[in-house]
Amino acid sequence: MKKAITLNSVAVEAGVSRATASLVLRDSPLVSLETRDRVICAMDKLGYIYNRGAANLRGQKTGTIGLVLCDIGSPFYSQLMLGIDEVIVDANIVAILVNSAENPDRQLRQIRRLREHGVDGLILCPAAGSSDTLLSEIERLHLPFVQVLRHVSQRNGNYVGPDYIDGTSLAVTHLVRHGRRKIAFLGGKPVHSAARERLDGFRKTLKKHKLKHDLIIPTHLGNLSDLGSFPELLASSSPPDAVVCYNDMLAQSVMGYLLARGKIPGRDFAVIGADDLPQSAVSFPTLTTIVTDPMGVGRNAARLLLDRIDNPTTSSTRILVSGQLMIRQSCGGQLS
Amino acid sequence: MKKAITLNSVAVEAGVSRATASLVLRDSPLVSLETRDRVICAMDKLGYIYNRGAANLRGQKTGTIGLVLCDIGSPFYSQLMLGIDEVIVDANIVAILVNSAENPDRQLRQIRRLREHGVDGLILCPAAGSSDTLLSEIERLHLPFVQVLRHVSQRNGNYVGPDYIDGTSLAVTHLVRHGRRKIAFLGGKPVHSAARERLDGFRKTLKKHKLKHDLIIPTHLGNLSDLGSFPELLASSSPPDAVVCYNDMLAQSVMGYLLARGKIPGRDFAVIGADDLPQSAVSFPTLTTIVTDPMGVGRNAARLLLDRIDNPTTSSTRILVSGQLMIRQSCGGQLS
DNA sequence: CTGTTAGCGCTTTCAG
DNA sequence: CTGAAAGCGCTAACAG
Numbered sequence: 235m236k237k238a239i240t241l242n243s244v245a246v247e248a249g250v251s252r253a254t255a256s257l258v259l260r261d262s263p264l265v266s267l268e269t270r271d272r273v274i275c276a277m278d279k280l281g282y283i284y285n286r287g288a289a290n291l292r293g294q295k296t297g298t299i300g301l302v303l304c305d306i307g308s309p310f311y312s313q314l315m316l317g318i319d320e321v322i323v324d325a326n327i328v329a330i331l332v333n334s335a336e337n338p339d340r341q342l343r344q345i346r347r348l349r350e351h352g353v354d355g356l357i358l359c360p361a362a363g364s365s366d367t368l369l370s371e372i373e374r375l376h377l378p379f380v381q382v383l384r385h386v387s388q389r390n391g392n393y394v395g396p397d398y399i400d401g402t403s404l405a406v407t408h409l410v411r412h413g414r415r416k417i418a419f420l421g422g423k424p425v426h427s428a429a430r431e432r433l434d435g436f437r438k439t440l441k442k443h444k445l446k447h448d449l450i451i452p453t454h455l456g457n458l459s460d461l462g463s464f465p466e467l468l469a470s471s472s473p474p475d476a477v478v479c480y481n482d483m484l485a486q487s488v489m490g491y492l493l494a495r496g497k498i499p500g501r502d503f504a505v506i507g508a509d510d511l512p513q514s515a516v517s518f519p520t521l522t523t524i525v526t527d528p529m530g531v532g533r534n535a536a537r538l539l540l541d542r543i544d545n546p547t548t549s550s551t552r553i554l555v556s557g558q559l560m561i562r563q564s565c566g567g568q569l570s
Numbered sequence: 571m572k573k574a575i576t577l578n579s580v581a582v583e584a585g586v587s588r589a590t591a592s593l594v595l596r597d598s599p600l601v602s603l604e605t606r607d608r609v610i611c612a613m614d615k616l617g618y619i620y621n622r623g624a625a626n627l628r629g630q631k632t633g634t635i636g637l638v639l640c641d642i643g644s645p646f647y648s649q650l651m652l653g654i655d656e657v658i659v660d661a662n663i664v665a666i667l668v669n670s671a672e673n674p675d676r677q678l679r680q681i682r683r684l685r686e687h688g689v690d691g692l693i694l695c696p697a698a699g700s701s702d703t704l705l706s707e708i709e710r711l712h713l714p715f716v717q718v719l720r721h722v723s724q725r726n727g728n729y730v731g732p733d734y735i736d737g738t739s740l741a742v743t744h745l746v747r748h749g750r751r752k753i754a755f756l757g758g759k760p761v762h763s764a765a766r767e768r769l770d771g772f773r774k775t776l777k778k779h780k781l782k783h784d785l786i787i788p789t790h791l792g793n794l795s796d797l798g799s800f801p802e803l804l805a806s807s808s809p810p811d812a813v814v815c816y817n818d819m820l821a822q823s824v825m826g827y828l829l830a831r832g833k834i835p836g837r838d839f840a841v842i843g844a845d846d847l848p849q850s851a852v853s854f855p856t857l858t859t860i861v862t863d864p865m866g867v868g869r870n871a872a873r874l875l876l877d878r879i880d881n882p883t884t885s886s887t888r889i890l891v892s893g894q895l896m897i898r899q900s901c902g903g904q905l906s
Numbered sequence: 907c908t909g910t911t912a913g914c915g916c917t918t919t920c921a922g
Numbered sequence: 923c924t925g926a927a928a929g930c931g932c933t934a935a936c937a938g
Contacts, residue, residue, distance in 0.1 A: 251924065287687070288930090290623045292917045328687060349619055515795065519830075588909090589909060596933090
């Protein structure tokens with residue numbers, strides 16, 4: 235390993251002091267043009283690389299944020315990251331990605347690790363089963379944070395997520411308007427706020443229409459081929475005529491299941507998903523879905539976090555990205 | 571901002587010197603049990619947080635690696651990250667994720683930024699159109715790196731990727747064996763090695779079977795609804811009877827297109843994808859696909875990088891994760 | 907087994 | 923406009 239090129243060597247090469255070189259680094263207007271040029275030349279010549287680690291030691295901010303997701307394997311989170319990336323890249327900030335894998339212990343370990351690395355803040359999608367002490371844990375670390383998609387507490391902490399209640403409600407209303415009367419909800423147990431809110435919207439709206447609202451079918455969301463008791467229900471003497479799914483992936487799986495049995499979604503049975511993933515626009519049938527705009531959530535979350543990093547004392551904010559329904563063939567749209 | 575808790579305050583609290591406390595931090599056996607306990611107690615009591623940034627200033631390694639992807643929005647990359655995460659998490663290493671968005675300039679900027687943050691190495695999926703100076707650029711930064719999925723140069727630099735040539739070849743052979751004679755390739759221009767290798771495997775194998783091998787349809791992969799000239803070709807007087815697609819997402823889109831026109835993939839037309847994404851096992855029809863094992867690629871890449879970080883001088887390694895064909899309904903499998 | 911002493915590479919007063 | 927000097931929090935010899 236050859237000797238590293240430090241700001242000092244640059245300064246020597248340019249014939250100035252280290253302090254002056256440092257000023258050039260940060261585009262300070264206090265340096266003469268001539269000197270600046272000389273320093274910049276020296277940097278190029280030596281192949282100088284700025285050492286942020288050293289700078290961080292003095293300054294407060296590291297220019298990194300932590301991203302704690304519970305399932306980095308899911309396409310939905312990819313979209314979220316895209317939105318986050320879009321805003322942090324302009325702020326010259328970089329994201330450290332860790333995976334809690336829905337495991338609260340691992341989640342905490344990873345958060346601590348992030349803290350050791352000195353991240354300026356955290357975007358966090360709390361693992362299912364996170365205890366409500368999670369937030370105070372993070373606060374004890376003096377880390378600004380914003381929860382996305384799920385929240386641990388109804389009141390505390392910043393939160394950005396889709397309006398699941400409203401979205402699910404829109405979906406149910408749409409189904410009812412299209413004459414569906416026996417509507418099931420497929421997917422997930424109420425293990426976190428995002429699932430609970432969906433179920434709330436589902437029940438509430440069915441109740442409003444005086445319809446049966448207990449057709450809730452849990453599945454293991456990590457496994458797309460798990461449709462829970464849906465097959466049995468479908469084969470029963472009074473099968474449902476529509477299903478709202480936890481997300482698009484599951485909805486696509488249901489559509490596959492129906493098609494394989496000769497039922498055409500959108501004609502014989504209505505299916506609605508949630509998320510509006512790109513593939514939902516090109517499948518057969520195309521999928522009617524609750525738009526949750528993960529990129530938008532990501533953008534908002536990142537912006538909120540950056541703001542909180544600069545103004546740590548501001549009180550908690552919650553941003554609900556309002557949902558809308560993308561109507562396609564699987565319910566309501568024209569089947570070609 | 572209250573005074574930060576440093577190792578020094580811990581040492582004072584525990585009544586030892588900073589050096590001793592530092593030893594405790596790193597589980598050195600040179601500290602008496604009794605002292606160790608006292609120090610650990612002090613840490614807990616004070617809520618001490620290890621400052622890696624400061625440690626990095628002395629040591630060589632930061633315990634971070636950079637992950638430079640060209641499209642963090644794609645589900646395929648999610649799987650890759652899952653594999654990488656699996657191995658680095660055990661090594662107590664954390665990944666900084668950046669997105670080149672297929673833009674070589676942005677890619678270089680991001681790599682420089684990672685370097686400033688002191689990453690120990692790089693896992694890099696080179697953006698389409700990366701010039702061959704990219705590798706020397708990175709080497710000049712003294713960064714160990716491994717390319718994944720695509721490579722800039724045939725010979726230089728570590729590389730881990732699926733065996734696209736072989737995989738595509740398997741697909742074509744399978745189609746021929748099932749009586750398909752007019753086989754098209756859908757998706758992508760040969761803008762990077764991963765695309766070129768697919769096309770090579772495609773042409774080579776068709777040639778071997780003495781079949782027409784020029785039915786190559788470029789599409790814009792970022793847009794799933796872009797099927798290029800496929801619709802026209804299908805409507806022409808001598809349409810193809812099978813298509814190998816660049817990836818599963820595109821294959822699903824094609825299947826949607828076919829179904830919407832009353833053609834059943836696997837019966838009237840054969841479709842093969844690539845990647846074996848989870849949804850390909852539950853769609854209708856289920857998708858025959860070239861398994862590229864993104865998680866496996868990720869695992870191998872991460873392992874290779876960690877090895878190269880420890881042994882920087884070792885010569886370049888290339889790992890081809892061999893492909894296989896997952897046979898399902900869209901070609902060869904039983905349509906229920 | 908524990909303490910002393912130098913730095914790592916940078917920023918930041920404070921004087922020129 | 924430029925330089926000198928004092929750290930940021932930690933590790934790594936080297937002495938005790």
